[in-house]
Amino acid sequence: MLAKQYIIKQQLEAMIGSGRLQIGERLPSELLMAKEFGVSRETFRAAVRMLEEEGKLLVKHGVGTFVLRPLPTIPSSLEKLSSVGSMIRTAQLDEGESSVSVRIEGCSEEAAKALGIRPEDPVVVVERIRTANGEPVAFSINTIAKAWVGDAFEQEEFRGSLLNFFENRLGRKITTADSEICVPLHIDRNCQRLLLYPHTTVLLLKQLHYDEANQPVLYSLDYLRNDVFSFHIRRTI
Template identity: 70%
Template sequence: MQAKHYQVKQRLAEMIDNGELRIGERMPSELVMAKEFGVSRETFRSAVRALEQEGRLLIKHGVGTFVIQPLPLIPSSLEKLSSIGSMIQAARLDEGEERIRLKTERCAPEAAQVLGIQPDDPVITLERFRSANGEPVAYSINVIPRQIAGDRFDNGQFEGSLLEFFENQLGRKIVTADSEISVPLHIDRNCQRLLLHPQTTVLLLKQTHYDEVNQPVLYSLDYLRNDVFTFRIRRTI
């Protein structure tokens, strides 16, 4: 026999799916709902926590519990080089971005090594959030050698796809990327920017991008919500 809190969880999920509990609606109080289900408040609380972890409910302490629309998963094959924006658009979600920083600075040793330049050489650093349906889903740090970027960023303006920017504005088509996937520590401040919900986990893609003559032209750190993005690769013998 299923545990009581699981039965309550399933019933709540059904109420959300059939519209008895609508997206954006605040649920009745814990006391009222527990009485309606004929269970203890602790049992009802456990069911609500389970749905919160699945991204279907949002608990605002001191305010109430709200029904929310979870973001759908954004699938992507690691074999295909795609921009974050194009992945969001392919999932038929509304793409948005917020630029945090765009400046010329000295290159850090890690980026200098993969870009084939000297530490302290000038680079353009672009940091920004990417959102899907108004909710942040990615945080990116992009490093471009100044000798490649020239003065294209001097007006302080940029938005959209870096892949398209390289091809259309810099005359360099990015065709390949080496990607390293890791799980950042929870103390990583960039990881913390995306920990919005209890179910949120974060993946980090460290990527070196190459142009058509195999010259490294872009180094990026892409922090991606793993409750939103899923990555697949086909392996063969």
Template identity: 55%
Template sequence: MKKEGKFSYVYIKEHIESQINEGKLKVGEKLPSEIHMAKKYEVSRETFRSAIRLLEEEGKVTIKRGIGTFIATPLKTIPSSLEKLTSITDIIRAASLKEGEKREKIETVACTKEWGELLGLEEGDPVIFHKRTRTADGEPVVFSLNVIPKEIVGDLFDEKHFSGSLLHFIERECNVNVVCSDAEISVPLHTDRYCQKLLIHPHTTVLLLKQVHYDEFNRPIFYSEDYLRNDVFQFQMRRKR
């Protein structure tokens, strides 16, 4: 049996970390092979793997199976107060990250009983159903589902290109002032198909924010379900006695 070298996996992890911080290892750079690195540190491949697992959990490397291990930069933590109604677009931009999106579906469907109870509609009434993935610096951070009464937006989504903040789009194009929302926060199961779209790192956890948005007349304007990466978004609120 080969004798293990003097370096622990924690030392190896911290050494690679210091090389990243000092700029000796650049973002996007591929590390040498596992065999080469284990030989360099005079440790077993399993010990080196343990160090890489720690770095991966912290988002400092990305492992592409069958290709190799690459240096990565963890996204900034984005603080957001739950007391203020703020769009996802504004939250991402406030953190100096580049916002992007991938629209997955937008269509007119029949209102379900659940949506009807939330939006004051009859089951079967037409609603716009909108799904998309939001990104920050090219990395998926939010998956959103939105349900909007057709009577509020009409054919707006057919007539105008939409991207960015849904809240701002509705306010601008429909002359509707969204002033507040009722929100519920929960932790979705990891088996939830929408949650899985965001589980890109071992350390990623997801929160689900369900909201009904209202105008100044307390009329429900739209319903949203936002799956948010909890390793990126940090929600805060001030509680008082």
């Protein structure tokens, strides 16, 4: 039974790859497809379930099963400091934002330790969800000491690159970042913002950014879909 499921899964993938099944197309009924492949409806349904978990098919109960266009993997070297937006654009995907919030609050102990300020010192927190081809792929929490930015975020609506905002609006160019790679729990409410598909996993980059004078100016928590972003580093002896 299990072998048949994988065979049907591979055949469906081949049909999608060859264009026989087009992106956005609704599959024929489960009964018809099972007859075409010469298997039971349960076997065909199991194959569809595997493709749904991989984000290749979308099952709308009572409506039908549709072919999805999966997002390509966005490769990035950890040796190069790049914004989420630039990584999305480099992969030739349509970059966008689904939400941005800016607020002032007391600094958390973790961010205060990284930035060299006192806990509860006022900080500007910028939260944003970044999208690629309309799908949320990254959620970021950026913390900046209020004393460093003044009312810059209050004077104009923030959009676009935070790195560019630092350089053009604040006159402080970010040149370096120390990054720690973590695997957040799925119960992390920030992680849950990106769990679109059963197969989706999320990486967390805890990053402390420095300006040209090697002063820590930005602490960020970047949640990134690991089925979309892949990171690599070249190691030598």
